[in-house]
Amino acid sequence: MDTKAFKRSLQKSDNYHRKGFGHETEVMGTMNTEYQSSLIQQIRENNYQWQKGNVTIKLAEAFGFCWGVERAVAMAYETRQHFPQEKIWITNEIIHNPSVNQRLLEMNVGFIEVINGNKNFAVVEAGDVVILPAFGASVTEMQLLNDKGCTIVDTTCPWVSKVWNSVEKHKKKAHTSIIHGKYRHEETVATSSFAGTYLVVLNLKEAQYVCDYMLNGGNKEEFLDKFKNAHSQGFEPDKDLVRLGVANQTTMLKSETEQIGKLFETTLLKKYGPTELNEHFMSFNTICDATQERQDAMLNLVEEDVDLMVVIGGFNSSNTTHLQEISVEKSIPSYHIDSDQRILSGNKIQHKPLEKEIETKENWLPEGKIVVGVTSGASTPDKVVEEVIERIFEEKNARILV
Numbered sequence: 252m253d254t255k256a257f258k259r260s261l262q263k264s265d266n267y268h269r270k271g272f273g274h275e276t277e278v279m280g281t282m283n284t285e286y287q288s289s290l291i292q293q294i295r296e297n298n299y300q301w302q303k304g305n306v307t308i309k310l311a312e313a314f315g316f317c318w319g320v321e322r323a324v325a326m327a328y329e330t331r332q333h334f335p336q337e338k339i340w341i342t343n344e345i346i347h348n349p350s351v352n353q354r355l356l357e358m359n360v361g362f363i364e365v366i367n368g369n370k371n372f373a374v375v376e377a378g379d380v381v382i383l384p385a386f387g388a389s390v391t392e393m394q395l396l397n398d399k400g401c402t403i404v405d406t407t408c409p410w411v412s413k414v415w416n417s418v419e420k421h422k423k424k425a426h427t428s429i430i431h432g433k434y435r436h437e438e439t440v441a442t443s444s445f446a447g448t449y450l451v452v453l454n455l456k457e458a459q460y461v462c463d464y465m466l467n468g469g470n471k472e473e474f475l476d477k478f479k480n481a482h483s484q485g486f487e488p489d490k491d492l493v494r495l496g497v498a499n500q501t502t503m504l505k506s507e508t509e510q511i512g513k514l515f516e517t518t519l520l521k522k523y524g525p526t527e528l529n530e531h532f533m534s535f536n537t538i539c540d541a542t543q544e545r546q547d548a549m550l551n552l553v554e555e556d557v558d559l560m561v562v563i564g565g566f567n568s569s570n571t572t573h574l575q576e577i578s579v580e581k582s583i584p585s586y587h588i589d590s591d592q593r594i595l596s597g598n599k600i601q602h603k604p605l606e607k608e609i610e611t612k613e614n615w616l617p618e619g620k621i622v623v624g625v626t627s628g629a630s631t632p633d634k635v636v637e638e639v640i641e642r643i644f645e646e647k648n649a650r651i652l653v
């Protein structure tokens with residue numbers, strides 16, 4: 252399918268909306284009440300530190316709701332207001348945050364159910380309004396909804412669209428897109444649907460494996476088995492790794508995306524020489540500013556003298572997990588939680604260690620004076636961060652009065 256032509260025609264359709272509906276001021280007022288926090292504002296103004304009793308909180312200097320997420324949530328609120336009677340659906344969680352998604356459910360916005368790994372679009376009827384989330388939707392989904400005669404409200408973050416444009420450029424030049432991401436993540440599913448030939452690599456280790464294959468050859472079956480589900484149909488490592496472009500899931504670790512890009516560039520340089528490099532390699536900077544700022548702030552925070560770190564965000568939020576990775580790499584006791592309700596009385600916490608299931612840790616708050624580093628992923632409202640901080644104070648018997 253000519254995905255570019257399809258998108259162009261969809262954007263011209265009267266049933267397609269990618270800007271708000273003129274209710275911004277009202278919606279912003281509601282969102283401020285529901286998601287903003289006066290405590291967090293005070294902490295920001297107090298040089299990102301707050302002390303209560305024997306607990307000092309150190310906040311990362313960039314954290315929480317990013318521009319793209321705030322925009323997507325605002326558009327979803329506006330959609331409800333603009334279409335008060337219509338059935339409204341979202342093709343997925345609008346963002347990876349349980350409290351925001353719960354709020355939308357309360358507003359009678361339905362989430363498309365996943366049955367046996369497939370989304371059940373049978374429930375969507377002509378005339379229904381369907382919201383595409385901040386991390387986008389695959390071209391197949393957009394086409395299906397368009398064919399059904401739905402009104403589409405597209406909240407895809409422009410940073411994500413920028414990546415789609417990059418893979419379109421790779422496709423036009425017959426380059427294979429190497430996508431640094433998680434092949435199951437909705438954003439990467441959407442990005443790969445716009446790509447021609449593609450291969451998704453999760454990390455530097457996988458990228459190194461691919462580059463070794465490019466330089467030295469290897470076992471094709473093993474290669475295809477290792478990347479099953481992570482490549483385009485009919486992918487042939489011996490012929491599809493000759494001309495490459497690099498793209499990324501916008502929430503991956505920035506430094507890793509850069510290293511992967513460099514690794515492929517160097518590999519192609521070794522293989523084809525400097526004069527041929529431009530024929531074989533394309534690269535565009537598609538790392539989102541918000542991801543970068545939050546990761547940079549976390550890199551600064553882990554250099555501070557903190558006893559432990561609390562990382563707040565949905566358990567399926569990729570950017571939150573990467574913040575947790577930065578802390579774990581520094582060997583700081585680090586707890587990834589999605590809300591204050593994970594902090595249980597009796598000095599216990601239910602948290603998700605990296606690449607493991609949720610577990611309960613006892614005595615997680617050490618005795619005496621402690622310094623707790625706090626950050627949150629791009630889908631987490633300040634209100635949730637406030638609630639977590641208040642629970643920490645409460646657990647240490649130092650109730651905060653604001």
Ligand code: SF4
Binds near residue numbers: 319385540
């Ligand atoms: S993290 Fe970046 S790409 Fe993702 S929604 Fe936010 S601004 Fe957009």
